[in-house]
Amino acid sequence: MAQYIIYFNQQWVGDHSEEWFSKRGPLANAVVEEAKDAGVYVFAGGLEEDINKAFSADATSGELVVTDGPFAETKEFLGGLTVVDVADDDAAKVWAGKIAEACGWPQEVRRIG
Template sequence: MTQYLIFFNQQWVGDHEEEWYAGRVEPSTAVVRDMQAQGVLVFAGGLVEELDEAAHADATGGELVVADGPYGRSREWLGGMTIVDVPDDETARYWAGRVAEGCGWPQEVRRFKGGTLRG
């Protein structure tokens, strides 16, 4: 099995009325329940939207700088993510499509190169 990241940038969500967002709760949580039932869900969650609660760390200038706020060079920021553990790209794309349908905005899916799984 391979882990994939399904994610969206907050800017992809668009502007909607509160009722629209409320109508996305059941379809999006239904997808998460389906992932759990299929045993492919590793993690799913949205991020706090208040950027004043964010911080960034940058050591590219030779010295570590940790500061409040999102990374200043970025014009987009992550809104939420799902990690699935599935056998192939096709299955990962299937789940990305389900998440996009459930949430109501675009999703991107990418395979992890590798990494350390804490278990």
């Protein structure tokens, strides 16, 4: 078994109505429950959308510096993630597909470690 992170950037979500989003929540929750039932669920969660509430820790100078805001100024930022523990890339692709369909926006997948 291997762990995979399935994630999306907030900018991939797109502009949708409140009604559209309210219909996606139950679909996404159903996929999480399906992953739990299948024994592959490790973690899932959406991130705070206000990037200004982020903070960063950097020790590359030899001294720890903690600052308000994101580490890098960038147009895209992480919106949410799911971690699954599955047999292989093919299984990770299946779960990424389920999540993408439920959420209604693209997902990227990377193996952990």
